C-alpha cells in the first residue's frame with residue numbers, strides 16, 4: 001500500500017502535471033500510438049515507458065523525462081497495461097476542489113476493470129443531463145447510489161480490481177471515516193481557488209454552467225479542512 005500511495009502522489013504533483021501540459025502543447029493533442037485527435041485534453045494520458053517503481057520514483061530522469069513519456073489515449077493505455085494483469089482491490093479516495101484535476105489524475109492511473117465512484121459521472125448517469133449540469137433536487141438520489149457503491153467497496157463485493165472514490169470531500173471527518181471504513185489511500189489534488197477558477201473559464205464543457213461551478217468552488221474552499 002505504501003508503494004502505491006507514493007506512486008499515486010507523483011501523478012498529482014505540480015512538476016508532473018506541468019510537464020504533462022507542456023508536452024500536450026508541444027506535441028499536439030493526439031495519441032502518439034493510434035493518432036486519435038483528443039480535443040478534450042483531459043483525455044490524454046502521459047504514460048511512462050519505463051514503469052515507475054519505488055526505486056526510480058525520486059529520479060526525475062525517469063519520472064519527469066520527456067523521452068520517457070508517451071501521450072496516449074485511454075484505449076491505447078488500457079492495451080498497454082493489460083499485459084501487467086490486474087492489481088487486486090486497492091482503494092483510492094481522490095479528493096480536492098472542483099477542477100483541481102481529479103479526473104485527469106484518475107485517467108493517469110486507473111485501468112480497465114477498476115470501479116469508479118465519480119460524483120460528476122453519477123450525477124450525469126441519473127439526471128440525463130450533460131456532464132457538469134447537476135440538478136440540485138436529485139442530490140439525495142445521487143448520494144444514495146454513491147452509498148450503495150461505497151458499501152460494495154467496504155464489503156469487497158464484486159470482482160473489480162482497484163476502486164476509486166472521486167469527489168470534493170472537503171470535510172476531514174468524512175474523509176477519515178471513509179479512509180478507515182474502506183481501507184483507502186488518500187490522494188489529494190492540490191490547487192488554489194484562483195487556479196480552479198482559471199481552469200473553469202478555460203473549460204469548453206462548462207461554459208453553460210460557469211456560475212453554478214463558481215459556487216461549487218467557493219463552497220469547497222469554505223468547507224475545506226486539512
Ligand SMILES: [Zn+2]
Pocket residue numbers: 031032033034035036072073074075076077
Ligand atoms: Zn491511441
Ligand SMILES: [Zn+2]
Pocket residue numbers: 046047048077080081
Ligand atoms: Zn501507463
